[in-house]
Amino acid sequence: MRLSFTVNGHEMKADDIWPGESLLYVLRERMGMPGSKNACEQGECGSCTVYLDDVAVCACLVAAGQAQGRSVRTVEGLSDDESGSLDPVQQAFVDTGAVQCGFCTPGLIVAAHDLVRRKPDASDAEIREALAGNLCRCTGYEKILDAVRLAAAKVGEHA
């Protein structure tokens, strides 16, 4: 089957899609957008978190056909296209040392981006609850919490 949907503001098409393919597979293997990660492909780890029409979802649990005609925003679409400057959440992950192997990072950044825009004054307990669907095996999460607090403070300043 043929699919077309918007990814990070660009109209994208893919042909000869097998109906069993996930949105994650089509992004990674057919559209050349491997930023969203394939760590469990069963919705447990959050590494493939993307926005689908502005709602954060696990791309592995979305059948590609469900994205037809809709709008997808991935980690590749968070930084400024023209200047290349990082989103405050991305910058905070770099600044605080929240990145080790980095495989969980794209999904965590989208999930944290979603939290920070909804609730820049989130408490620690709220941050933990919001990110509980994103597994990280390297950091023990302490520096990820630092990153989200830092990003929230920056976004809050400009709100």
Added chain:
Amino acid sequence: MTGSTTRAAPLESTVSGVVGDSPQRPDGTLKVKGEFAYSSDMWHDEMLWGATLRSPHPHARIRAIDTGPALAVSGVYAVLTHEDVPVNIYGLEHPDQPVLAENVVRYQGEPVAIVAADHPETARRAAARVRVDYEVLDPVTDAEAAMRPDAPVLHPTHPDGNVVRHVRIRHGEEDPAADVVVRGEYTVGMQDQAFLGPESGMAVPAEDGGVDLFIATQWLHADQRQVAHALNLPEEKVRLHLAGVGGAFGAREDLSMQIHACLLALRTGKPVKIVYGREESFFGHVHRHPAVLRYEHGATREGDLVYVKAEIILDGGAYASTTSAVTGNAATLGAGPYRIPNVRIDCYGVYTNNPPCGAMRGFGAVQACFAYESQLDKLAETLGMHPVDVRIRNALTEGSVMPTGQIVDSAAPVAELLALVRNRPMPAVPTGPRDLRELPGGVSNTTHGEGVVRGVGYGVGIKNVGFSEGFDDYSTARVRMAVIGGEPVVSVHTAAAEVGQGLVTLQAQIARTELGVQRVVIQPSDTSVGSAGSSSASRQSYVTGGAVKAACEEVREAVLQLAATRFGVAAVGLAGGKVVSDSQEVLADLVEVLGADTVERTVEWRHRPTHPVDPLTGQGFAHVQYAFAAHRAVVDVDVELGLVRVVELACAQDVGRAMNPDAVVGQIQGGSAQGLGLAVMEEIQVVDGVVRNPSFTDYLIPTVLDMPPMPIDVLERADPHAPYGLRGVGEPPTLSSTPAIVAAIRAATGIALTRVPVRPEHIVG
């Protein structure tokens, strides 16, 4: 999509930062933008996808394999079995494992056939159509039963039945008397490394009949040696390139899909990509050895340890992997960081039909630490002493003698680490209504505080750094300095695997420190430069760090020589892009000294040698360096439901020299988290040789809701034998985290917990 994504780009590190600073990672921006190319992101025009058929049985004889139905599937390019493997054997320490099973399968999940097809789902479906006629055999699933003379022998060519290795430690008197004796039997479940980036890579056939493999691994050259051997190719025709690694923790030390992808690529003449799913990943790598540990400690009434006797049995599963070295570690470190004059330990690594076990962070020392720390708590209770007091009273110090007879010849601040965690302020005891998210059971709403009891526990551990027992443990670094764009630029090339720990950052820090430049380029790791050894055993900062330092020193000498020749200056160092005198006076500009020349040096660097231990007594200089960490855990336990929430997990660790303080803290927190997982959550459940929970739905690793705040104290007691005085960091925090948490649960519940992970039913009975 056309073209390919394969080779990694050089990483340029332009932020300042020398040894002791915490500069940002040179790969950090790529990683947060989703542009860092991991092994599963490799892509090539016309590439095929590989899939693996695995045995559903833990033990069976293969009577026949029919690949016909798989080959008939449209889109399939190749279906291979053992008949297609040139040399069908491999192994990291002992070659005992077939690339594809031949007459017998020895564990559930053992690869039997591989398929290449034009779509991953086609490959998987075709693999499922390979017909294998099995004669199912009884599996040997109990490690102690496997050691008995009447047990079926799983590897008939192995000389000692099912015992892979037996290490004996005999130190001091055989049967000393003691006032107080405590005994215990402890069990450690099978833990998984659970890295997030699945096993994956891409093999690209080359025109010379060889192959290029883009792969996430911990040790490129060990992979190269095993792959070339199985393919019956000279090593120079098997070129490995490190693709982005999504975590490792020991699970990438053995091969997974490396040989399979190369076989399929060479057969089809096309690039072949293999990516395991999460379920397959649980079968695709070795795990932490489950263990049974029987300990007896004798002490004086005052609390001085007189002796320890221990029997440790490690279930190595179906193939040896690193079981020999794990057994060596569990034995030689089995008495813990304590001065004990009389030690008798028998440690066995055993073949069974359970999943193969090998390297995981802590490597034999984790299992022993849970047992000896549980014993120290029991001794403290028997003597009426504080658990930290009995530990400090017996703590190892510099100059102490290990059970191997080895004298500890650098700092061993065990007592100081324990005091640091004990003296930290306690987390506040909550009063009034509590946030559900801070209670055991969380938002499951199982308690509002009723039935919740707080407990505190301590643990301390000892880990060796680097490869031990006489292994030729070295690394190779190629360092080049030249003028590029009007400024001096240093390039560092090694085969060392960046697995997330930050080695790329550290290499640039070392180059800046030694060569006084700002711009450093880290070349992609590959086998065109000599081996760096493994990114394991907490060794890369020490060994590859040492190699980079040594290569920089040679480059510096050559540049100073150039300065002497060209400008007649007797410079002694490089700083800020200049050659300088011993009083830091600028004598010449590096740009002018170098001119159009390139200075390049390649150095193979070794730490001082270790030696094998005596086979009868376990005596010998086995380890190049010891490292120590201590934890204090504070837990809340719902004693009615058996639910645990860790409230705080404090750690103190000696790192010799904090090369990159932020990265050091990141390692300690990450290691502590994996210890928490082993304490209360993580176990691969194996029943009759069959894995029951191969998914992140059923194998639970800590989420951000499970992890407490982790305050860290870092000590820097330099090791004079090591580069910059550094001490390996990655593994020690994984050791003591587990026993500290279990001790805290015991303190809260009064129950003598002897098995990890602790499950609710262990608490409520």
